[in-house]
Amino acid sequence: MCYTVIMNNFDFKNPTQIIFGKDSxxxxxxxxxxxxxxxxxxxxxxxxIKKTGLYDRVTASLKAAGLEVFELAGVKPNPRLSLVREGxxxxxxxxxxxxxxxxGGSVIDSAKAIGIGAVYEGDVWDFYTGKAxxxxxxxxxxxxTIPAAGSESSNGSVITNEDGGLKRPCGSDFIYPVFSICNxxxxxxxxxxxxxxxxxxxxxxxxxxxxxxxKQVDLTDRLIEAGMRNIIHxxxxxxxxxxxxxxxAEVMWTGTIAHNNLLDTGRVGDWGSxxxxxxxxxxxxxxxxxxxxxxxxxxxxxxxxxxVELFAQFAERVFFVExxxxxxxxxxxxxxxxxxxxxxxxxxxxxxxxxxxxxDSFDEMAEKATAGDSAALGNFVKLDKxxxxxxxxxAE
Amino acid sequence: MCYTVIMNNFDFKNPTQIIFGKDSxxxxxxxxxxxxxxxxxxxxxxxxIKKTGLYDRVTASLKAAGLEVFELAGVKPNPRLSLVREGxxxxxxxxxxxxxxxxGGSVIDSAKAIGIGAVYEGDVWDFYTGKAxxxxxxxxxxxxTIPAAGSESSNGSVITNEDGGLKRPCGSDFIYPVFSICNxxxxxxxxxxxxxxxxxxxxxxxxxxxxxxxKQVDLTDRLIEAGMRNIIHxxxxxxxxxxxxxxxAEVMWTGTIAHNNLLDTGRVGDWGSxxxxxxxxxxxxxxxxxxxxxxxxxxxxxxxxxxVELFAQFAERVFFVExxxxxxxxxxxxxxxxxxxxxxxxxxxxxxxxxxxxxDSFDEMAEKATAGDSAALGNFVKLDKxxxxxxxxxAE
Numbered sequence: 001m002c003y004t005v006i007m008n009n010f011d012f013k014n015p016t017q018i019i020f021g022k023d024s025x026x027x028x029x030x031x032x033x034x035x036x037x038x039x040x041x042x043x044x045x046x047x048x049i050k051k052t053g054l055y056d057r058v059t060a061s062l063k064a065a066g067l068e069v070f071e072l073a074g075v076k077p078n079p080r081l082s083l084v085r086e087g088x089x090x091x092x093x094x095x096x097x098x099x100x101x102x103x104g105g106s107v108i109d110s111a112k113a114i115g116i117g118a119v120y121e122g123d124v125w126d127f128y129t130g131k132a133x134x135x136x137x138x139x140x141x142x143x144x145t146i147p148a149a150g151s152e153s154s155n156g157s158v159i160t161n162e163d164g165g166l167k168r169p170c171g172s173d174f175i176y177p178v179f180s181i182c183n184x185x186x187x188x189x190x191x192x193x194x195x196x197x198x199x200x201x202x203x204x205x206x207x208x209x210x211x212x213x214x215k216q217v218d219l220t221d222r223l224i225e226a227g228m229r230n231i232i233h234x235x236x237x238x239x240x241x242x243x244x245x246x247x248x249a250e251v252m253w254t255g256t257i258a259h260n261n262l263l264d265t266g267r268v269g270d271w272g273s274x275x276x277x278x279x280x281x282x283x284x285x286x287x288x289x290x291x292x293x294x295x296x297x298x299x300x301x302x303x304x305x306x307x308v309e310l311f312a313q314f315a316e317r318v319f320f321v322e323x324x325x326x327x328x329x330x331x332x333x334x335x336x337x338x339x340x341x342x343x344x345x346x347x348x349x350x351x352x353x354x355x356x357x358x359x360d361s362f363d364e365m366a367e368k369a370t371a372g373d374s375a376a377l378g379n380f381v382k383l384d385k386x387x388x389x390x391x392x393x394x395a396e
Numbered sequence: 397m398c399y400t401v402i403m404n405n406f407d408f409k410n411p412t413q414i415i416f417g418k419d420s421x422x423x424x425x426x427x428x429x430x431x432x433x434x435x436x437x438x439x440x441x442x443x444x445i446k447k448t449g450l451y452d453r454v455t456a457s458l459k460a461a462g463l464e465v466f467e468l469a470g471v472k473p474n475p476r477l478s479l480v481r482e483g484x485x486x487x488x489x490x491x492x493x494x495x496x497x498x499x500g501g502s503v504i505d506s507a508k509a510i511g512i513g514a515v516y517e518g519d520v521w522d523f524y525t526g527k528a529x530x531x532x533x534x535x536x537x538x539x540x541t542i543p544a545a546g547s548e549s550s551n552g553s554v555i556t557n558e559d560g561g562l563k564r565p566c567g568s569d570f571i572y573p574v575f576s577i578c579n580x581x582x583x584x585x586x587x588x589x590x591x592x593x594x595x596x597x598x599x600x601x602x603x604x605x606x607x608x609x610x611k612q613v614d615l616t617d618r619l620i621e622a623g624m625r626n627i628i629h630x631x632x633x634x635x636x637x638x639x640x641x642x643x644x645a646e647v648m649w650t651g652t653i654a655h656n657n658l659l660d661t662g663r664v665g666d667w668g669s670x671x672x673x674x675x676x677x678x679x680x681x682x683x684x685x686x687x688x689x690x691x692x693x694x695x696x697x698x699x700x701x702x703x704v705e706l707f708a709q710f711a712e713r714v715f716f717v718e719x720x721x722x723x724x725x726x727x728x729x730x731x732x733x734x735x736x737x738x739x740x741x742x743x744x745x746x747x748x749x750x751x752x753x754x755x756d757s758f759d760e761m762a763e764k765a766t767a768g769d770s771a772a773l774g775n776f777v778k779l780d781k782x783x784x785x786x787x788x789x790x791a792e
Contacts, residue, residue, distance in 0.1 A: 005643045006645065007646075007695055008416070008417065008647075009416060009417025009418060009419075009420060010413065010414075010416050010417060011413065011415050011416070011726070012413070012414045012416065013411070013412070013413035015409070015411060015415065016407075016409065017407065017409035018407065018408045018409065018661075019407050020405060020406050020407070020408065020661070020662065021403070021404065021405025021406060021662075023405075024405060036461060047692055056694065060506065099673035100642070199445070216645065216646070217628070217648050218626055218629070219622070219623070219626045219649050219650050221647055222622035222623070222626055223622050223623075223627060223653075225622065226615070226618035226622040227618070227619075227620050227623065229618060230614055230615045230618055233614070234614070245402055246402055246403065246612035247404065249403045249612065249662070250403075250612070250614050250615055253403075253615050253661065253662070257615065257619075257658075262397075262658070263412075265416070265649070266416070266645070266649070278571055327580075338753050
């Protein structure tokens with residue numbers, strides 16, 4: 001095994017202002033004005049925010065603060081490049097100075113893409129292929145309705161190019177929202193499938209940071225374990241009581257902390273499972289969280305021998321597995337089993353066959369995942385095309 | 397018992413950029429210039445930063461970046477108002493635009509006071525008596541040499557007015573440093589007493605946030621417990637090996653997280669122990685951490701019956717005390733006992749008599765603590781003068 005012995009040097013600053021709690025969306029207009037906005041592009045998905053009345057409350061708040069409001073609806077899960085390009089045009093045409101994303105990770109990621117695209121002369125997709133790096137952005141703010149992606153306080157955005165089914169991430173410090181409004185009540189209307197997918201995504205953001213070759217990062221180990229335990233404790237409670245404020249508050253705040261870059265200070269995350277999953281949802285349009293619940297356990301089974309002790313630590317500290325001192329690898333495997341059971345309890349598929357993906361596609365997905373710059377995915381264990389196919393087999 | 401049932405609404409944003417790791421002080425000049433500085437006031441304590449070579453490295457870095465450097469040395473533990481006033485005059489005289497604190501909490505708190513004082517027409521002490529609130533500040537940056545106070549990323553400052561021995565805090569979002577350089581190597585030369593006092597202070601910042609009447613704050617409970625376990629695990633290791641980078645990195649980063657306001661999102665901290673301790677160090681000039689190691693266990697013994705279950709949770713999750721299901725209060729008391737044993741292991745006094753403070757002073761200290769606005773201290777349990785004297789008795 002190859003370990004970096006000490007905590008890595010790091011820079012950490014997260015500039016997003018979080019406004020958390022009941023009725024916090026009523027402050028939208030005042031906040032946007034404080035951040036200097038005059039013309040706001042309201043960006044959202046479909047009709048759900050109109051049904052719930054959120055749309056009315058937000059536009060009323062913006063108008064009460066004297067702001068001019070433009071609109072771009074129609075964001076879909078795995079947000080499309082074509083809509084982003086439309087948003088870029090709109091922002092230029094109307095000299096928009098703040099994009100307000102009202103929705104979940106897809107809407108926020110779309111807004112972020114519009115923000116960096118609007119101040120760039122070339123095509124916004126350049127940022128997602130690595131051809132260019134963002135040099136600035138229009139201000140982006142969010143009203144979070146789906147705790148999951150952590151995009152409300154992250155420096156990342158993931159966009160899907162319909163032309164080829166390519167789902168690609170872009171990271172830049174210009175991408176942090178200026179403020180994010182997080183009211184747990186806005187999640188009360190989510191269907192069970194989105195509860196399951198969202199909480200799986202939150203877990204996954206901690207998982208990707210946890211499995212690292214950097215040793216002597218005890219504080220972040222413990223903080224991540226705290227977050228993992230919290231999401232595993234609270235997620236199932238939402239199935240029984242999807243309108244429980246307390247539980248949603250736990251899930252929503254954990255979702256933000258899971259992905260605001262605090263939890264990977266000093267360490268190098270893996271992100272192999274995310275990259276593999278992007279091929280799944282790029283090709284089959286299944287939800288990101290649903291794909292992760294299938295890929296993560298398979299990834300774990302493929303890599304755990306690389307660091308049995310870290311997997312044993314995960315099992316012991318997150319799932320309170322009793323350590324097998326003679327056979328620590330059994331402790332490690334028990335942790336993976338319990339994670340699968342958690343996803344099953346959430347009503348999720350944990351095998352590709354359950355969602356109709358068969359081995360016909362394994363080669364193509366693995367090929368795409370390792371195309372271009374990324375001949376090998378992940379950091380904890382480097383995964384080439386052969387390794388990725390093995391992971392698909394373990395998930396079959 | 398009177399509980400707030402749900403997580404409180406909150407705003408959270410911490411704007412301080414943390415630059416963490418080996419050699420990070422070499423970036424000082426470039427960073428200060430990036431933040432727009434031209435004239436820097438270097439603020440520090442005594443000769444220790446000259447002996448270690450840090451002074452030379454920092455001034456070289458500032459000058460290499462083309463900055464003009466002024467100096468104000470002489471900060472003492474429990475930083476004095478008189479030196480702050482001197483700093484305010486210096487800043488005005490030379491049109492300083494960034495104050496660089498090189499040291500621990502005292503130096504940083506002094507720099508923060510100078511920062512808010514320099515842009516205020518009245519006397520800076522007004523901010524510490526509550527007579528006025530800061531409306532701005534000169535930029536303050538820090539190079540941390542003593543992990544303890546958490547002031548490198550906090551919005552607070554504590555100053556002592558020699559005239560009357562009054563030690564008073566001021567909190568304001570204008571007080572956050574713009575950047576803080578945290579290199580664990582800079583702590584290698586600290587004497588054992590400062591290791592003990594500093595790690596006690598770090599624990600105390602988490603303690604003050606942990607004991608709250610707000611329920612349904614599981615995530616922050618768990619994050620605080622992670623931080624507490626980490627400091628209790630690592631602090632004793634420094635006694636055997638005060639030049640262990642990994643251990644100092646854990647302690648230093650925990651010290652920052654303990655006090656950057658993340659850990660009290662959604663909850664109301666107590667701060668009674670801090671307020672009581674300020675009278676101790678105000679009157680007897682003992683170190684803040686040393687006073688806390690005496691006051692906190694006594695405070696716990698006085699208040700634990702207010703919420704036995706929270707104290708049992710503390711004992712079980714932080715010290716892995718086996719729960720007594722029949723007598724949970726015994727679990728609670730065992731947690732307090734283990735905390736005392738931790739401080740003793742760190743070589744600290746845990747009774748007032750050990751540091752020569754006798755019951756002659758109890759009345760006067762309790763009187764001062766409850767003078768003026770604060771007729772009752774703390775939030776978890778409100779403490780009047782009589783209660784504070786009882787806590788002193790428990791600490792006798």
